[in-house]
Amino acid sequence: MIWPNAWSPDFWFWPALVMAAIALGAVVWSVLTSRVGFPIRLSSLLLKLLSVALLVTCLLEPLQRTETPRKDANLFAALVDQSESLNIRDQVTGTETRAELLNRAVVNNRNWQTTLDEAFDFRRYLFDSRLRSVNEFATLAPTSTQSSLYTAMESLQQRLRGKPCGGILLFTDGNYTDENRGNLERLVATAKIPVYPVRIGGTVQRDLAIRNVTISQTNFETSPVSITAELTGIGFGNESITVELVDELEKAIKTETIANVVDNQKFAIKFEVRPVGGGTHFYSVRVRSGSTGEVIPSAIGSNEATGANNVRTVAVDRGQGPFRILYVGGRPNWEMKFFGRALADDDEVELISMVRVAKREPKFSFRGRRGENANPLFRGFDNLDEEDAEKYDEPVLITMPFGNPIADKLRKGFPRERDALFEFDAIVLDDVEADFFSPDQRTLLEEFVANRGGTLLMLGGVGTFQNGNYLRTPIGEMVPGYLDRGNRSAASGELRLDLTREGWLQPWVRLRATEPQENNRLQSMPAFQIVTATNSIKPGASVL
Numbered sequence: 007m008i009w010p011n012a013w014s015p016d017f018w019f020w021p022a023l024v025m026a027a028i029a030l031g032a033v034v035w036s037v038l039t040s041r042v043g044f045p046i047r048l049s050s051l052l053l054k055l056l057s058v059a060l061l062v063t064c065l066l067e068p069l070q071r072t073e074t075p076r077k078d079a080n081l082f083a084a085l086v087d088q089s090e091s092l093n094i095r096d097q098v099t100g101t102e103t104r105a106e107l108l109n110r111a112v113v114n115n116r117n118w119q120t121t122l123d124e125a126f127d128f129r130r131y132l133f134d135s136r137l138r139s140v141n142e143f144a145t146l147a148p149t150s151t152q153s154s155l156y157t158a159m160e161s162l163q164q165r166l167r168g169k170p171c172g173g174i175l176l177f178t179d180g181n182y183t184d185e186n187r188g189n190l191e192r193l194v195a196t197a198k199i200p201v202y203p204v205r206i207g208g209t210v211q212r213d214l215a216i217r218n219v220t221i222s223q224t225n226f227e228t229s230p231v232s233i234t235a236e237l238t239g240i241g242f243g244n245e246s247i248t249v250e251l252v253d254e255l256e257k258a259i260k261t262e263t264i265a266n267v268v269d270n271q272k273f274a275i276k277f278e279v280r281p282v283g284g285g286t287h288f289y290s291v292r293v294r295s296g297s298t299g300e301v302i303p304s305a306i307g308s309n310e311a312t313g314a315n316n317v318r319t320v321a322v323d324r325g326q327g328p329f330r331i332l333y334v335g336g337r338p339n340w341e342m343k344f345f346g347r348a349l350a351d352d353d354e355v356e357l358i359s360m361v362r363v364a365k366r367e368p369k370f371s372f373r374g375r376r377g378e379n380a381n382p383l384f385r386g387f388d389n390l391d392e393e394d395a396e397k398y399d400e401p402v403l404i405t406m407p408f409g410n411p412i413a414d415k416l417r418k419g420f421p422r423e424r425d426a427l428f429e430f431d432a433i434v435l436d437d438v439e440a441d442f443f444s445p446d447q448r449t450l451l452e453e454f455v456a457n458r459g460g461t462l463l464m465l466g467g468v469g470t471f472q473n474g475n476y477l478r479t480p481i482g483e484m485v486p487g488y489l490d491r492g493n494r495s496a497a498s499g500e501l502r503l504d505l506t507r508e509g510w511l512q513p514w515v516r517l518r519a520t521e522p523q524e525n526n527r528l529q530s531m532p533a534f535q536i537v538t539a540t541n542s543i544k545p546g547a548s549v550l
Contacts, residue, residue, distance in 0.1 A: 022065045029058045081171040082126035083162060084119075086112055086143065087178035087206070088134040089153030094179070094311045096208045104179050104207035105148050111204070112143050112177060119143075126172055133158035155182035156193065163197050173200040179207045212241030213311040214293050217272065219318045222513065230278045231322050235291040240311075242295065243269045251277045252290040259289075287322045328356045329431040330412070334420065335361040336438030336469050345434075346406070358413050358430070360420065362438070364402035401442070420447055427451075428458045437467030439474040440481060452480035471538045486547035487540035501534035509550035 033054040037047050092104040122128040130140050134150030137158040155178060162174065194201050215238050222232040233251065250261040260277050267273075281287045293316050310316075331349075335342050338361055349355045405413040412429070420443060421427040427450055443451070454460045462484055464470055476482035477489045505528070509515045518524040543549060 018066060022062050025065070026058060026062045029061070030055070033058065077124070079170065080126050081129060081166060081169055082122050082173060082175070083129045083131060083166065083171070084112075084122075084143075084175045085131045085133060085137075085158065085162060085177065086146065087153060087155070088132050088146065088148045089150050089179075089181065089183075090148055090314065091153065091181040092146075092148040092179055092206065093314065094207065094210065094213075096210065096311065105146060108148075108177060108206050109146050111206070113145055131158075131162060137161045153178075153182040154184050156184035159193055159201075163193075163199060166199060171199045173202055176201055176203045177206060178203065180205055210240055210311045213315070214239050214242065214247060214295060215315040216291055216293055216318045219291055219320050221320055221322060223322065223324075224514070230280045233277045233279065233289060233291065233320065233322075235275045235277075235293075235318065236272055237275065237293060238270065238272050239267045240269055242267045245295065247293055247295055249275045249291065249293045251279065252292060254288045281322055281324055284324045287324065288319060289322060290317055290319045292317050328354050330356045330358065330429065331432045331434060332416075332427075332430045333357060333359045333361075333434045333436065334438055334442075335359065335436045336442065336467070337361070338363060339437065339467075341436055341465060345436075358410065358416065359404075359406040360413075360416050361404050361406070362401045362442070363404055422447060422450070424450065424453065427454055428460070430454075430460065432461035432463065434463045434465065435470065435481075436465040437469045439469045440476045440479050443481070448480045452484065455484055466536065466538050468536060471540075473538065487543050489540070491541040499533075499535070501537050503528055503531065503534065506549050508548045512550055515550050 033051065036054075037051045040047050040050070042050075086108070092108060095103045119128065130143055132138055132140055132146075133154065134148075135152040135154050159174075159176075166174075216235055217238055218236040220234050220236075222234070223229070235249065237247075237249065239247065244266050246263055246265045247267055248261060248263050251259045253259055259279055262275050262277075264273065264275070275291075277291075279289065295310075333342065333345065342359065342361060346357060346359060349357045400419070403417065403419065405416045407413060415421075415426065422444075427433075433451070433454065440448070451462065455462050462481075464481075464485060470476070471485065471487075472489050476485065482489050505515060505524070510521070510524075516524055518527055
């Protein structure tokens with residue numbers, strides 16, 4: 007029933023009241039003077055009073071007044087989520103996914119959109135990783151892996167800022183991936199535009215999920231690859247699940263069964279696999295409930311919310327070896343011996359050594375033999391001509407392995423051209439001072455790291471770092487420690503190696519499986535005799 011909420015102008019009120027009083031008195035007088043029976047007089051009184059009330063009501067002209075906004079005078083926005091989490095099938099909703107519920111509420115039901123179109127300047131938006139405007143809500147098929155709700159709300163409020171807006175109607179399941187999750191409530195609270203959220207779906211009751219898969223590998227094809235999967239489960243408390251590693255041929259390589267899963271608690275499974283051959287290999291980590299049965303491909307017909315998070319595929323790039331390393335030694339030492347011996351049987355590494363056995367000397371004429379200017383150390387070797395033999399003002403170098411064509415090219419010294427240096431993957435500088443390299447060679451080494459992407463390793467010693475005068479050179483700029491902030495004098499004595507926290511996490515630094523075994527290895531190592539100190543490291547560097 008619609009009741010009147012407005013009346014005629016006020017000047018009719020008192021005349022209507024006087025007329026009502028006169029009519030009421032007349033009705034009462036007529037009833038009292040009547041000679042008929044009481045039931046008839048009572049009925050007559052009620053009918054006459056009703057007639058008087060209707061006449062007074064008509065005189066006052068009752069009205070029903072409503073207010074409607076002027077067309078297009080105010081804005082109203084609808085914001086609909088398009089993230090992949092809407093494909094979840096909630097147990098409480100039966101067989102429908104959240105996306106199907108969303109389509110039923112937004113696409114198939116246009117009554118509320120028609121009402122808003124009639125009253126407002128109604129604008130429609132979709133969002134996933136970004137906000138975008140649409141003319142109509144067509145069939146919604148959420149496929150995005152991101153749900154940037156905070157970013158979408160912020161962008162929409164910026165678009166509507168300064169305009170009359172009745173509100174924002176938000177359709178979402180509440181799963182968003184913004185980094186500013188904690189600021190969303192503050193953004194909505196401080197905004198002057200009201201937000202009306204409509205939650206799609208309920209709470210997930212049962213689901214297995216692979217949260218993250220990480221790969222740990224080296225550049226060497228013969229070394230194993232570690233694949234670690236981080237998983238969580240909801241509704242699988244005290245149950246068993248099976249995790250398996252599958253290759254690109256859909257063949258299960260390794261399988262692990264986890265018993266007594268704890269709900270909402272992360273756990274990790276680590277697989278080690280040795281890919282056959284180089285190139286790129288693809289592996290999939292799959293999880294299923296129980297210890298038997300197939301991996302659940304989807305949630306249809308299963309008791310999981312979704313099967314999309316039951317499989318993760320990763321790529322392993324093994325590259326192509328062998329990797330060529332140039333070892334530059336300032337003098338023959340024990341490091342060179344053991345370094346070469348350790349890599350001699352490794353098919354993945356080709357070691358080329360350049361060792362200086364005598365430093366450059368001042369140029370003068372040697373009087374041992376008349377007219378001979380060549381270094382007598384090379385007299386009788388390979389019958390070299392005097393033009394090809396080492397001079398006294400050049401260092402004496404030995405390159406190994408003998409007979410290697412790459413090593414033979416280095417007999418005249420460290421490479422001076424990009425092509426000659428860039429064919430190496432890594433360079434090791436051992437106890438060689440900065441003056442060993444010309445200014446162009448120092449710049450070339452910097453380009454080798456910056457442009458070629460090569461690796462530079464400098465070993466300590468009496469002729470390296472500060473003592474090698476690398477300060478303010480391109481090579482010194484690549485050293486991870488500040489050369490001008492340390493002690494220039496090298497400490498000596500019985501020095502032991504100890505690992506930092508970062509060092510314990512590096513598989514190439516930590517060579518044993520357990521901490522006690524690694525500590526025993528470090529204690530059994532021969533002591534170091536020299537260390538060069540530095541007070542601080544550069545940003546991005548790590549002390550291992």
